[in-house]
Amino acid sequence: MSLLTLPPPNLSRCSILIIEDFDGMRAILRDILVRASATKIIMAANASSAISLLEKQRFDIILCDLHLGQGKSGQDILEEARHRALLPPHSVWLMISAEKAAEMVTGTVESRPDDYLIKPITETMLFSRLTRQMEKKKALAPIELALREHEYLKALRLVEAQLEGNNPHAWDLKRMKAELALLSGENALAKTIYEEALNLRNLPWARLGLAKLHFNEGRYVDASRELKQITDGNRAYLEAHDLLAYTLEKLGDADAAQEVIQRALATSPRAPLRQLHLGEVALRRGELDTAQVAFQNSIELARNTPLKSSQAYLALSQVQQTLNQTDAALNTLSRLSTDMHGDSTARLLAEAMQIPVRLHRGEKEQALGLAQNLATGLKIDAQHLPPDAVFNLAAPLLELGETSTANALLGSLISNHHEHPEYLQRAQSIFTHAGLEREGRELVEGAARAATDIMNRGVKLSREGKLGEAIKLTREARAKMPNNARLLLNHAFLLIAWMERHGRDPALNTEARNCIELARKLKPEDKRAGELLTKLELLGNDFVLPT
Amino acid sequence: MPTEHPKLDLSTFLLSSIHDMKNSLGMMANYLEDALAQAPTEAGSQASNTPARQKTAQALYEAQRVNNHLIQLLALYKIDQSFYPFDPTEQSLADLAREALARALPLAESKGILLDLDCPENLFGWFDYDLVFGVIVQALHNALHYTRSKVLLKASASEAGVVIQIEDDGPGYPEFLLEQGNAAQRGISFETGSTGLGLYFADVVASLHQAGGRTGHIVLANGGQLGGGQLGGGQLAGGCFSLHLP
Numbered sequence: 001m002s003l004l005t006l007p008p009p010n011l012s013r014c015s016i017l018i019i020e021d022f023d024g025m026r027a028i029l030r031d032i033l034v035r036a037s038a039t040k041i042i043m044a045a046n047a048s049s050a051i052s053l054l055e056k057q058r059f060d061i062i063l064c065d066l067h068l069g070q071g072k073s074g075q076d077i078l079e080e081a082r083h084r085a086l087l088p089p090h091s092v093w094l095m096i097s098a099e100k101a102a103e104m105v106t107g108t109v110e111s112r113p114d115d116y117l118i119k120p121i122t123e124t125m126l127f128s129r130l131t132r133q134m135e136k137k138k139a140l141a142p143i144e145l146a147l148r149e150h151e152y153l154k155a156l157r158l159v160e161a162q163l164e165g166n167n168p169h170a171w172d173l174k175r176m177k178a179e180l181a182l183l184s185g186e187n188a189l190a191k192t193i194y195e196e197a198l199n200l201r202n203l204p205w206a207r208l209g210l211a212k213l214h215f216n217e218g219r220y221v222d223a224s225r226e227l228k229q230i231t232d233g234n235r236a237y238l239e240a241h242d243l244l245a246y247t248l249e250k251l252g253d254a255d256a257a258q259e260v261i262q263r264a265l266a267t268s269p270r271a272p273l274r275q276l277h278l279g280e281v282a283l284r285r286g287e288l289d290t291a292q293v294a295f296q297n298s299i300e301l302a303r304n305t306p307l308k309s310s311q312a313y314l315a316l317s318q319v320q321q322t323l324n325q326t327d328a329a330l331n332t333l334s335r336l337s338t339d340m341h342g343d344s345t346a347r348l349l350a351e352a353m354q355i356p357v358r359l360h361r362g363e364k365e366q367a368l369g370l371a372q373n374l375a376t377g378l379k380i381d382a383q384h385l386p387p388d389a390v391f392n393l394a395a396p397l398l399e400l401g402e403t404s405t406a407n408a409l410l411g412s413l414i415s416n417h418h419e420h421p422e423y424l425q426r427a428q429s430i431f432t433h434a435g436l437e438r439e440g441r442e443l444v445e446g447a448a449r450a451a452t453d454i455m456n457r458g459v460k461l462s463r464e465g466k467l468g469e470a471i472k473l474t475r476e477a478r479a480k481m482p483n484n485a486r487l488l489l490n491h492a493f494l495l496i497a498w499m500e501r502h503g504r505d506p507a508l509n510t511e512a513r514n515c516i517e518l519a520r521k522l523k524p525e526d527k528r529a530g531e532l533l534t535k536l537e538l539l540g541n542d543f544v545l546p547t
Numbered sequence: 548m549p550t551e552h553p554k555l556d557l558s559t560f561l562l563s564s565i566h567d568m569k570n571s572l573g574m575m576a577n578y579l580e581d582a583l584a585q586a587p588t589e590a591g592s593q594a595s596n597t598p599a600r601q602k603t604a605q606a607l608y609e610a611q612r613v614n615n616h617l618i619q620l621l622a623l624y625k626i627d628q629s630f631y632p633f634d635p636t637e638q639s640l641a642d643l644a645r646e647a648l649a650r651a652l653p654l655a656e657s658k659g660i661l662l663d664l665d666c667p668e669n670l671f672g673w674f675d676y677d678l679v680f681g682v683i684v685q686a687l688h689n690a691l692h693y694t695r696s697k698v699l700l701k702a703s704a705s706e707a708g709v710v711i712q713i714e715d716d717g718p719g720y721p722e723f724l725l726e727q728g729n730a731a732q733r734g735i736s737f738e739t740g741s742t743g744l745g746l747y748f749a750d751v752v753a754s755l756h757q758a759g760g761r762t763g764h765i766v767l768a769n770g771g772q773l774g775g776g777q778l779g780g781g782q783l784a785g786g787c788f789s790l791h792l793p
Contacts, residue, residue, distance in 0.1 A: 006645065028577045035584060098570055099621065100677050105634040118677050120573035120614065122580060124649030128642050168671065171637045201635065201673060201758040236625070236632035267630050 008123075009131045011038035015057065018043045019050040019064040019077065020096070029063055032123050036130075047072035054086040061130065062087075064113075066097040071304040075103065079111055080306060089144035092133040096121060102268055105204065106239035109179045110147065136169060143176075150513070153534045156180040171197070178209055185530025187213055204230050208240050215243060216525040220250045231260070235267050242274060245281070254285050272302035276312050283319060292319045303339060310336055310346040314353060314389055321357050329357045345384050348377050353389065356396040364400070371402045378405050382412035383482050391426055398434035406430075411447045415481040418451035451481060458490055467498045478515070488519040489528050496535050504539050512536055562624070569617035572610050579607040583653055604657035611650060612688060619681055619748040626751060633675055633755055640670045640702040640709060647680060648700060651687040660694060666702040672709035674792050678752040679711075685745045686713040686788045693717035693786060697773055707761050708793040719769035719784025753790055761793035 016038055020026045026043050033041055042057070044050035047068055053059075054077075062081075064074040072080075074095055081087050095113040097104070104116050114133045117125060137144070139162065146155035159177045167173060174193050181190035191213055197206035207230050214223035227244040230237050241264035248257040261278045265271070279294035295316035302308040313336035320329035337350035352374050358367035378385075378393075385393075390409045397406040410427045417423045424444055431440020454477045461470035474491040481487055495512040499505055513536060520529040583603050625631035644666045655662045683700070690698045694715035701712040749765045756763035769784035 024574060025577075028574075028581055031581055031585070098566070098573075099618075100632055100634075102630070102632045105632040119570070120576045120580075120611075122577075122646070122649055123584060125646045128646055132639075132642065168639065168669070169637075203635070204633075234629050234631070234633065236630040 006128060006131060008036040008127045009134065011036040011061070011130075014038060014060040015040040016042070016061040016063070017050065017053060017057075017059040019047075019062065019068070019074065021045055021065060021068045025065070029121065029126075032121070032126055035123065036127060047077050050077050051080060051086075054081050055084075058086075058088045058091070060088070060091055061134075062091065062093045063126075064093065064095055066095050066101065066103075066116075072306075075111070076305055076307075078113055082110060085148055089141040089148065090134075090137045092130065092137050094126075094129060094133065102236045102238050105237065106208070109176050150517070150533065151537050152180050152183040152530070153537045156184060156186075175205060178206075182209070182212070183530055184534045185527040185532075186534075187217065187527060204237050204240065208237070208243070211240070211243060211247075215247055215250075216527065218525075220247050223247045224251060231263075235263050238264050238268055238271075238274075242277070245277065249281065254281055257281050258285060258287075258290075269297075270301055272298045272305070272307050272312070275301060276315075279312070279315055279319075283315065288319050288323055292316065292323070295319065299335075299339075308339065310340060310343070310349055311386065311388075313339075314349060314386070314392075317353060317357065318388075318392060321360055326357050326361045330354060333357070345381055348374065348381055349385065349389055352378060352393055355400075356392055359396045359399065367396065368400050368402075371397055371400050371405065375402065375405045379408045382408050383416065383480075385409065385412075387413055387417065387423060391430065394427070394430050395433065398430065398436065403436075403439075407443055411443055412481070414444055414447035415451050416483040418448040418484065419486060424448060451477075451484065451487070455486060455490060458494065462494055462497065467494060467501070470494050471498060483518070483522060485519045485523040485526065488515040488522075489526070489532060492516045492519070492532050492536070496532065496539065499539050509536065509539070562621075565617050565621060569614055569621065572614040572617065576607060576610040576614055579603055579610060580653070583607065601657040604653040608654040608688070611684075615681060615685055615688070616744060619685070619744060622678060622681065623748060623751060626755070633678075635673045635675050635756065637671050637673050638676055639668075640672055640711065641666045641668050643676070643680060643683065644700050644702055644711075647683040647687060650684045651691060651698070654688075654691055655698065658691065659696075660691060661697045663697065663699045664701075665699060670702060670704060670709065672702075672792055673758065674756060675752075678755070679790070679792070682749045682752050682790055683711060683713070685749065686790075689713075689745060690715040690717070690786065690788070699773055701772075705791065707791065708758065708763075710792070711790045713788045714773045714785060715787075716773040716785050719786045720767050725767055725769065749788075749790065753792070756792045758793040763790070763792045765790050 011033060016033060018026055018029050018033075018041065020029065020043070023045070026045070030041055030043065042053055042059075044053055050064070054062075064077060066074040068074060078093055078095070081093075087093070092115075093113045094115050094117055095104075096117045096119065098119050100116075100118060114137065115129050117129060143155050143158045143162075146152075146158060156177060159173050159180065163170060163173050163177070174197070178190045178193040181187070181193070190209065194206045194210040194213070197203050198210070207226050211223045211226040211230075214220070214226065224244060224247045227240050227247060230240040231244055235241070241260050245257040245260045245264075248254075248260060258278065258281045261274060261281060265274055265278060268274075275294045275298035279291045279298060282288075282291035282294060295312050298312040299308075299316065302312065313332055317329040317332040317336075320326070320332060333350045333353055337347050340346035340350075351370065355367050355370050355374075358364075358370065382390075390413045394406045394410050397403075397409070410430070413423060414427060427444050428437075428440050431437060431443070434440075454473060458470045458474050458477075461467075461473065471491070471494045474487060474494055477487055478484075478491055492512040492515040495508050495515075499508055499512075512532075516529050516532050516536070519526065523529070583600065586597075586600055586603070622631060626633075641664075644664055648662055648664060652662060654660075687698065687700065690713050694717040697716050699712075699714045701714065703710055703712075746765070746767075753763035753765050766789040768787045768789070770787070773785045
């Protein structure tokens with residue numbers, strides 16, 4: 001029978017973590033591993049003990065159940081472990097599930113486990129997957145290291161080198177290569193790979209990749225055509241539904257967008273971000289009841305997970321206020337303060353957003369008291385408040401005569417988003433409504449002009465070769481408008497140009513990288529972030545690029 | 548979820564019960580497999596010889612058989628309702644074959660049937676692993692039921708893709724099955740018991756696989772490599788199940 005069974009892997013030197021909420025299953029997995037000579041096996045019954053074990057020890061193998069009851073899922077643990085670099089680069093993460101689930105066919109190179117195992121888990125299955133994945137991860141470890149350092153170009157080149165041999169995982173690698181190309185701003189390369197894959201067969205991941213490219217480059221009609229090809233026949237491809245909803249919103253079809261999100265939620269309702277998205281679209285369409293339920297669902301689902309954010313609470317309290325349920329609105333804000341007590345901005349918002357609710361109830365004294373108490377805090381934190389909260393807060397502040405706080409909030413908002421005409425209009429109309437049209441115009445136009453001015457002066461100084469002065473200018477500006485994506489990218493560009501001339505400098509390198517990463521978070525579709533990251537990587541790099 | 552369900556559809560209970568039964572049988576299969584692996588085997592003697600082992604293997608087979616059927620039902624339901632996450636990837640056929648054979652091995656040993664594998668190590672094909680795995684295990688179980696002494700699992704490259712074959716040296720498929728052609732048009736025959744679901748599932752899975760204008764399909768035939776044996780004077784045809792994947 002030697003043909004039929006491979007020798008079991010030798011796990012005697014491997015440290016193994018089993019994350020499984022059902023004790024019967026934990027014992028079965030342990031017994032199978034022991035038959036492959038495993039001795040260093042540690043077991044966790046829930047996410048929090050898994051995370052603390054991962055913090056203390058570097059595991060070679062992790063077997064993790066996808067569904068762990070309430071709270072964090074296996075996927076959440078994996079993402080947190082990757083994000084916090086708690087895994088050695090060669091580690092193998094096998095996700096175990098009772099059935100093939102929709103979340104298994106999507107995700108990115110940074111969020112997918114190494115393999116999925118569907119129950120019942122047999123010895124042969126576990127051994128053969130472990131053997132194959134351990135081999136594969138050994139070969140891919142350098143790529144994993146580069147990814148961890150966000151050195152996407154280096155990772156890309158390493159993938160290309162692996163593809164030169166007759167690699168049995170050729171298409172896994174090509175899929176990875178396309179994702180890395182997207183992260184490095186090499187859109188054309190990604191497109192070639194996705195098209196090659198689609199030529200071969202109708203692969204949902206390749207079509208989704210192509211649609212992402214269309215979306216990022218603003219071709220919404222093309223994106224929606226590709227996405228509908230994925231979603232029309234099948235509602236299991238959730239990521240395609242989500243992107244289709246965003247695409248339809250860009251095309252101005254909010255009705256269709258809501259329908260698509262609801263279809264995805266029918267397949268997979270336990271998704272806090274998707275519920276939040278439904279609430280936002282429903283709110284824009286004026287369907288307040290739908291929005292309210294969606295925001296409540298989002299809060300419940302995210303409560304004990306890393307996905308929780310103040311956004312859903314703030315939106316819910318706003319909807320409740322509009323529906324004249326002001327008690328409920330205040331209650332939502334006090335829950336925000338409790339649920340996110342570790343986040344000072346969330347606590348500030350939980351208090352500040354009571355101001356419009358109090359005013360709505362005719363409790364002007366209380367509203368004024370709050371506004372005066374919070375004035376200093378709001379001014380200090382102005383740069384970090386979400387635009388929706390600022391817009392909802394500014395009008396009540398003006399009504400209460402707290403003009404300087406309102407000015408600080410709106411001024412910060414404009415300087416961070418000076419290229420966003422819709423925000424400029426909304427800010428102006430708040431001033432106009434308060435009878436402060438002229439003052440408003442001065443502030444809004446002034447803040448936008450100041451931001452544009454700094455960009456222009458920076459470009460001019462750098463053209464004149466005065467890089468040092470240009471950097472000083474953009475660095476000071478960054479302190480005042482820390483969330484302005486264009487400024488962040490311009491500043492990174494100047495830092496890179498300086499290092500190209502004077503050599504690599506670790507501090508400047510970190511500064512540039514932070515700017516690029518933040519800009520990418522603020523404006524994911526801008527491929528300049530990827531291009532600058534590539535330039536930064538190429539600075540005095542010590543790896544050889546195969547051409 | 549605070550959403551209200553004033554009146555639950557009976558199908559909701561059916562579905563969740565099938566899930567529950569499937570998971571429970573899966574655990575049972577795991578326990579039994581574990582028991583078989585841990586049971587002391589007498590040195591020098593065939594592991595399958597002790598009656599306790601034989602009965603455990605038989606129980607494991609029954610648990611796996613029903614577990615498989617429930618998995619197939621759920622997959623068919625999802626495919627029918629268009630939310631099966633169909634996900635073809637490039638995979639090793641040798642790995643697939645070994646994992647499927649491992650499912651059939653305890654029963655084969657207990658019945659004294661020889662399992663054989665004929666598959667190149669470097670053969671890769673595009674398929675949805677979980678669906679195709681279900682089809683192969685079902686076909687192996689079927690072959691173990693009808694075979695006389697041997698079952699062969701064979702995988703090879705074809706001009707359109709790959710073909711996976713399960714052959715036995717039993718009496719072969721009955722004429723009526725061979726004549727009926729396309730399994731999807733056969734419908735479920737309540738007289739033949741489980742055959743209906745298994746073949747229907749295999750047919751649906753095969754036809755989901757498409758590439759370059761070709762569609763996957765299954766073929767039932769008699770007289771494979773293992774056919775042609777003699778038993779009490781009568782010629783044995785030998786069943787041969789093939790799954791063609793583009």
